[in-house]
Amino acid sequence: MAVGLAAPTQASSPSAGSQPVEASGPSNHRRADRPRLASRRPRFHALAEAAIRVLAFSSITAIILIFVFIGKEAWPLLHDSAIWKEVTLAKMWFAQQWPGYDAAEHVWQPVSEIPKYAAWPLVVGTLKVTLVAMLVAVPLGVGAALFVSQYAGRRLREIVKPTVELLAGVPSVVLGFFALMVMATWLQQALGLDSRLNALVAGVALSFAIIPVIFTVSEEAFGAVPRSYVEASTALGAARWQTIVRVVVPAAGPGVAAGIALGLGRAVGETMIVLMASGNAAILSASPADSVRTVSATIAAELAEVVFGGAHYTVLFFLGVLLFAFTLATNLLGEFAIGRMRRRLGGVA
Amino acid sequence: MKRRSRRVGDVALSLGTGLAAVLVLLIVAVILGDVAYHGAPHMTLTFLTQAPREGMTAGGIFPAIFGTVALVVLMTLAVLPAGVATAIYLSEYANPGSRVTRLVRVAVNNLAGVPSIVFGLFGLGFFVQFVGAGIDRAFYGGQRVFGQPALVWAALTMAVLTLPVVIVATEEALAAVPRELRLASAALGASRLQTIVRVVLPQALPGILTGAILAISRGAGEVAPILFTGVAYFLPKLPGSLHDQFMQLGYHVYVLSTQSPDVDATRPILYATVLVLLLLTFALNATAVVVRSHMRRRFAGAAS
Numbered sequence: 028m029a030v031g032l033a034a035p036t037q038a039s040s041p042s043a044g045s046q047p048v049e050a051s052g053p054s055n056h057r058r059a060d061r062p063r064l065a066s067r068r069p070r071f072h073a074l075a076e077a078a079i080r081v082l083a084f085s086s087i088t089a090i091i092l093i094f095v096f097i098g099k100e101a102w103p104l105l106h107d108s109a110i111w112k113e114v115t116l117a118k119m120w121f122a123q124q125w126p127g128y129d130a131a132e133h134v135w136q137p138v139s140e141i142p143k144y145a146a147w148p149l150v151v152g153t154l155k156v157t158l159v160a161m162l163v164a165v166p167l168g169v170g171a172a173l174f175v176s177q178y179a180g181r182r183l184r185e186i187v188k189p190t191v192e193l194l195a196g197v198p199s200v201v202l203g204f205f206a207l208m209v210m211a212t213w214l215q216q217a218l219g220l221d222s223r224l225n226a227l228v229a230g231v232a233l234s235f236a237i238i239p240v241i242f243t244v245s246e247e248a249f250g251a252v253p254r255s256y257v258e259a260s261t262a263l264g265a266a267r268w269q270t271i272v273r274v275v276v277p278a279a280g281p282g283v284a285a286g287i288a289l290g291l292g293r294a295v296g297e298t299m300i301v302l303m304a305s306g307n308a309a310i311l312s313a314s315p316a317d318s319v320r321t322v323s324a325t326i327a328a329e330l331a332e333v334v335f336g337g338a339h340y341t342v343l344f345f346l347g348v349l350l351f352a353f354t355l356a357t358n359l360l361g362e363f364a365i366g367r368m369r370r371r372l373g374g375v376a
Numbered sequence: 377m378k379r380r381s382r383r384v385g386d387v388a389l390s391l392g393t394g395l396a397a398v399l400v401l402l403i404v405a406v407i408l409g410d411v412a413y414h415g416a417p418h419m420t421l422t423f424l425t426q427a428p429r430e431g432m433t434a435g436g437i438f439p440a441i442f443g444t445v446a447l448v449v450l451m452t453l454a455v456l457p458a459g460v461a462t463a464i465y466l467s468e469y470a471n472p473g474s475r476v477t478r479l480v481r482v483a484v485n486n487l488a489g490v491p492s493i494v495f496g497l498f499g500l501g502f503f504v505q506f507v508g509a510g511i512d513r514a515f516y517g518g519q520r521v522f523g524q525p526a527l528v529w530a531a532l533t534m535a536v537l538t539l540p541v542v543i544v545a546t547e548e549a550l551a552a553v554p555r556e557l558r559l560a561s562a563a564l565g566a567s568r569l570q571t572i573v574r575v576v577l578p579q580a581l582p583g584i585l586t587g588a589i590l591a592i593s594r595g596a597g598e599v600a601p602i603l604f605t606g607v608a609y610f611l612p613k614l615p616g617s618l619h620d621q622f623m624q625l626g627y628h629v630y631v632l633s634t635q636s637p638d639v640d641a642t643r644p645i646l647y648a649t650v651l652v653l654l655l656l657t658f659a660l661n662a663t664a665v666v667v668r669s670h671m672r673r674r675f676a677g678a679a680s
Contacts, residue, residue, distance in 0.1 A: 072569045076469075083465030085458040086483040086543065089536050093490065096501040170396025178390045179397070187397050189665075194404045196661045198597025199492075200626040201650055204633050205407050208646070235403055242400070266382035268389040289489065296491020298600040299626075303634060323493045323600075330500070330604050347497040351490060358489035362482070 097351060100344035103336075113338035119146040135309035135320070137329065137339045144342050148309040152226065152319035156301055157294045159230025159315055160237060164290060167234070168241030169283055176249035177271055188246075195239035203303030206232030211304065218316075224306035226315040232300045237290040244289060244365075248282020249275060251372060281368035285361040292357035296350055298323040322346050408654070415651030418644040424652070428610065432632060433641040437649050442614050443527075443622035444656075447602070448592045450531035450618075451538065455591055458535070459542025460584060466543075467550040468572055488540035492600040499533030499605035500525075521619055528618035530606030537601055538591035545590060549583020549671070550576060582671040586664045593660035597653065599626040609635075625653045 103110045122131035125143060133145035175187050210232060211223045220227070252275050260270040276283075306318025307328060326343050333339040426436030462480065470477040509523035522528070553576050561571040577584075599607075608621040609631055615622040629649050636642035 072567060075569055079461045079465050079469065082458050082461030083470075083480060085462060086487050086539060087480060089539065090483045090487055090490075092502055093494065093498045093536075096506065097494065097497050100497075100501045100505075167396045167400055170393045171400045174390070174393035174397045178393060183397075187401065190401050190404050192661070192665075193408075193658065194400070196593060196597075196657050197407065198599070198626055198653060198657060200597070200599045200629050201411070201654060202407075204629055204646070204650055205410065207633055208643075209410055235407070238400060238403075266385060268382075268385040271389060292489050292491075296489075296493065298491065298493040299630065303630065323491060326493050326497065327600055327603055330497070335505070344497060344501070347494050351494045354489050354491055354494075355486055358486050359482075362485055 093351065097344055097347050101341060101348045104341045104345050107341075110338045110341055113142055114144045114342055119144050119342070133311050135325075137342070138332075142339065144338075145311075146346070148311040149320055149322045149325050149346070151311055151313075152305070152309065153295060153321040153323070155226040155313075155315055155319055156230045156233060156305060156321055157291065159227055160233035160294045161287075161291065163231055163234035164237045164241055164294075165287055168238045168286070168290070169245050171238075172242050172245035172249060172283075173271070173276075176246055177267075177275065191239050191242050194235065195243070197235075198299075199236055199297060200299040200303075202232050202235050203300040206300060206304035220316045222306055222316070222318045224304055224318055226305060226317065226319045229301045229305035229319070229321075230315065232304050233294055233297055236297055236300060237293050240293055241286045241290040244286030244361075245279070245283045248279035248286065248368065251282065251368070252278045253372060278372065279368070281364040281371070285364040285368070288357045288361035288364065292354040292361070295357075296323060296354050298327050302327050322350055326350075411647060411650050411654060414644070415647035415649075418648035419651055423645075423648055427612075428645075431637055432610070432645070433636070433638050434645075437625070437628060437645075437652065439611060439614055440623040440625045440628040440649070441652070443607075444596055444625045446527060446615060446622060447531050447534065447624060448595045450528065451534040451595045452588055452592060454532055454535035455538050455542050456584075456588055459539050459587065459591075460546050462539075462543045463546035463550055464572060464577075467547050468568065468576065484540050484543050487536075488544075490537075492537060492598050493603075495533055495537045495601040496604050498536070499529055499601060503529040503532055504605060524619075525604060525606040525621060526619040527606050527615050527622045530602040530622070533601045533605045534595045534598065537598065538594050541591045541594055542584075542587040545587025546580070546584050549580035549586070552583065552671070553579045582667050582674075586668045586671070589660050589664040589667070593657045593664070596660070597626055597657050599624070599630055602627065625649065625656070629653060 104114070104116065122133050123143070123145070124131045125134060125141065128134075133147040134143040135145050135148045136143040171187065171191070175184050179187065206228050207224070211228045214220065214228055214231070215223050218227075256274050256278055257270055260274045265273070301319075301321045302324040305321060305324060307320045307324060308318035309320040309325075310317050326346055329339070330343050333343065423436040424441065425438050427439050428437065429435030462484070466477060466480060470480070504523065504525055507522075508526070508529060512518060512521055512523040516522075557575050557579065558571055561575045562568075566574065602624060606621055607624050607627045609623075611621060611623055629646065632642050632646040632649060636646075
């Protein structure tokens with residue numbers, strides 16, 4: 028059984044159009060040289076190997092279980108008429124005329140006499156915070172990565188890289204704490220904002236969490252550009268900066284894009300920072316100086332106090348499904364970009 | 377003229393990107409400096425060994441430290457076998473190009489990107505509501521014992537979250553073991569499993585340890601996954617069994633900074649708690665870095 032599975036009969040079909048490049052090269056090579064099984068084996072070996080095989084599927088199982096069990100709790104929103112009395116998909120996404128309001132509005136007010144579950148204030152809030160975070164994190168992350176890989180000497184590199192790793196190790200609740208206790212006051216004094224906690228504070232704090240992601244992936248991408256590219260460009264008389272802007276950056280482009288996609292996924296899903304620093308008021312507005320409530324923070328703040336299986340509970344799980352789907356999409360996008368860059372550069376190196 | 381424009385471009389680009397790097401350094405310095413400056417004076421032995429008192433405006437954080445340690449110990453017990461087995465499968469058994477292998481890799485990468493709050497939802501929906509309630513129906517006649525947020529469910533949720541960390545680190549460690557060692561073992565008549573257990577795993581042990589430490593560091597700092605699966609605001613007693621709730625450092629930071637009745641009285645305690653949490657995660661990360669570089673040096677020596 029074990030031998031059958033491992034035998035090189037399952038020749039893998041090369042993926043569409045790609046050449047078997049260096050990424051899979053060495054491991055293929057290793058396989059061919061792998062020791063053959065001895066003929067005499069104690070019986071428990073088969074058992075142990077079976078266990079390894081079963082446990083190897085734990086990640087796939089986890090992904091499937093996450094999908095199934097979050098979906099299961101959100102499912103009643105789509106088909107349960109008892110839930111529909113309180114909330115429907117249409118009520119979540121279209122403005123509703125509520126008693127006491129002048130016009131149809133998007134309102135998120137799940138705990139009130141007439142519960143209101145408009146999703147737009149949360150989605151827009153998430154987008155605002157994410158936009159601020161990306162506007163800060165992309166220039167800083169990519170810029171620092173470019174500096175470290177192109178200009179910095181060894182000494183400087185050995186200061187910047189571990190520092191970024193240090194930042195990556197800071198728990199998000201600590202960044203949230205810093206934004207809430209320290210940064211909010213500074214920003215309010217500097218900019219004269221009305222509310223202390225707002226999309227700007229949360230977004231800037233959030234950028235601290237994703238700078239390491241963008242930096243690390245970008246730095247790797249810049250480092251992966253073959254030296255022959257740079258040498259060829261220099262030989263043609265290009266200045267250092269011309270080589271960087273016209274050759275290195277375009278070649279590493281997909282890798283940088285992957286880093287940004289991963290950072291985006293992280294920013295949208297991050298919870299503790301926005302929960303602590305955003306002010307948590309579900310206001311539908313375009314201004315970054317207003318308090319906001321994001322999708323993730325809403326789940327974190329409200330789920331502990333809802334009735335299991337009720338409308339509110341179901342809606343929160345539905346929001347979870349949205350988050351899960353969005354980050355899955357950005358991850359696959361990032362992976363695709365990295366794979367593309369590997370193929371492109373691998374063909375030359 | 378041409379020469380000067382070349383130089384201007386270089387200066388501009390190096391200054392611009394250099395400024396980005398300096399800003400990143402500055403951010404880290406300001407955060408760590410602020411926490412260290414305000415937190416250090418209050419971090420005393422009594423603070424580390426006492427329970428909170430007077431609505432958390434006095435006393436220490438011992439129950440939160442205890443809960444964090446209990447959580448990560450249980451988490452490690454759960455995540456290590458699954459993570460190491462996956463890495464062994466990927467590196468020693470699987471056909472690298474096969475569809476199954478690619479699928480496992482995609483799953484690992486995506487699992488690493490799932491938002492932590494989604495893990496919290498999953499822990500509540502699966503572990504608490506499904507597994508826990510199932511155990512109660514089967515063994516406790518429907519009485520609520522495991523079917524509620526508890527230490528064990530928080531630990532298992534955190535184990536799922538840290539699974540990719542362990543897999544990636546272990547796989548890297550296994551890949552670094554020289555092929556010659558495997559061949560030599562096979563030449564002596566060892567089976568593949570014997571080779572793995574007696575030759576490959578001992579060589580890869582530092583790398584596996586690195587993975588475990590990184591997972592612990594991650595698990596010690598995450599709060600969102602345990603919000604609904606077992607963490608408690610305040611408990612008079614330490615958790616005594618798997619189905620008890622627990623206090624945790626990260627959540628304690630959240631509680632102190634958002635729900636304190638007296639912000640000024642809480643501030644020193646809050647800063648000291650943050651400092652403890654930071655020191656804990658940094659110490660773990662630093663250990664991982666040291667172990668890893670040690671391992672690399674060893675193999676670099678063996679290969680040449």
